[in-house]
Amino acid sequence: MLVLTQGDPASIAPEITAAVWQQLRQNGPAFVYIGDPTLLERRVPVQTIRYLSEGADIFSHALPVLPLHLSAPPAPGEPDRRNAASVIESIRLAVELTLSGESSAVITNPISKDVVQSAGFRHPGHTSYLAELCQTPGDEVMLLAGPSLKVVPITVHVALRDAIAQLSTELIIRTAHTVAAGLRRDFGLPHPRLAFAGLNPHAGEHGLMGREEQEIILPAINTLRAQGLDVSGPLPPDTMFTPDARARYDVAMCMYHDQGLIPLKTLDMAEGVNVTLGLPIIRTSPDHGTAFDIAGQNKADPRSLEAAIKLAATLAENRRKNA
Ligand SMILES: NC(=O)C1=CN([C@@H]2O[C@H](COP(=O)(O)OP(=O)(O)OC[C@H]3O[C@@H](n4cnc5c(N)ncnc54)[C@H](O)[C@@H]3O)[C@@H](O)[C@H]2O)C=CC1
Numbered sequence: 001m002l003v004l005t006q007g008d009p010a011s012i013a014p015e016i017t018a019a020v021w022q023q024l025r026q027n028g029p030a031f032v033y034i035g036d037p038t039l040l041e042r043r044v045p046v047q048t049i050r051y052l053s054e055g056a057d058i059f060s061h062a063l064p065v066l067p068l069h070l071s072a073p074p075a076p077g078e079p080d081r082r083n084a085a086s087v088i089e090s091i092r093l094a095v096e097l098t099l100s101g102e103s104s105a106v107i108t109n110p111i112s113k114d115v116v117q118s119a120g121f122r123h124p125g126h127t128s129y130l131a132e133l134c135q136t137p138g139d140e141v142m143l144l145a146g147p148s149l150k151v152v153p154i155t156v157h158v159a160l161r162d163a164i165a166q167l168s169t170e171l172i173i174r175t176a177h178t179v180a181a182g183l184r185r186d187f188g189l190p191h192p193r194l195a196f197a198g199l200n201p202h203a204g205e206h207g208l209m210g211r212e213e214q215e216i217i218l219p220a221i222n223t224l225r226a227q228g229l230d231v232s233g234p235l236p237p238d239t240m241f242t243p244d245a246r247a248r249y250d251v252a253m254c255m256y257h258d259q260g261l262i263p264l265k266t267l268d269m270a271e272g273v274n275v276t277l278g279l280p281i282i283r284t285s286p287d288h289g290t291a292f293d294i295a296g297q298n299k300a301d302p303r304s305l306e307a308a309i310k311l312a313a314t315l316a317e318n319r320r321k322n323a
């Protein structure tokens, strides 16, 4: 059984959850929703449960829900910080059930970092919170996977000037090992090919446009190669996402968030999935956010959530086989 978190109740999460249940109810993979049942009741048949094990028999005719309760009535498009506690509790419980082995993976619906942080949440997103809950802080790595491309932002939710300051040979090496291990164990790629982007225009052009390639990125690549990984780069970032270039690697290792997420979402927004590597559990999520601007209008595309649920099931099965 998989567990799906509530996400922000004012976001598109309720409507995409209902749409994906309709899509998967016959052939699965089955999931249990952890959230307030009233968010879904007017869209699909819902059945509250006490134990995850009850979910499998119910899934084909009703969406099984482990109930949580909101503090304020939800209004689509109007996030309310009074509901932040329930958003956070859904994530905590999903991780607890997965660490205990009752669930095989966590899929998270989108949250507003702004809303949860206003209620005291100290993390810039799910990723580091999940690592804290799993007691593996610092081991987490964000990977986004779509049909055309996989990318890893080596620095993530920080201002661009801080991302540049954070880059180090040690961080690149550590991230690359987590990615290679995750691609082998969970994605079933025995010899993953990692391509590293440069940071600067033309990958620095021999130091004319910046020295991070020579001083930080290249030493990491040389070390990783000596350690037996299949690595290439630093590549000029503007040409490494062409179809020909993408055919030469399995994952693009990017130096900052938007360097990787812009090509990923441009190519694969509808089916892109965010995967957290480096955790003792499987976690996936749609690649998009809360989309408050269209919440409650039945405009939201549910395919990224559907892809996240299917990929979570595949990764969990691969990890079980490779254990
Ligand atoms: N995994 C998560 O919890 C994520 C959370 N976020 C959070 O979401 C909030 C909003 O972030 P934005 O940058 O505005 O990104 P966003 O993905 O929420 O929205 C960007 C644009 O894409 C559209 N869009 C997004 N998902 C869509 C879908 N399924 N179907 C149709 N249109 C869709 C929206 O309507 C909007 O115009 C922020 O607080 C951000 O931190 C963003 C990404 C992931």
Ligand SMILES: NCC(=O)COP(=O)(O)O
Pocket: 124, 125, 126, 127, 128, 261, 274, 285
């Ligand atoms: N840009 C990816 C994103 O915002 C999701 O972050 P997280 O909640 O998975 O940490």
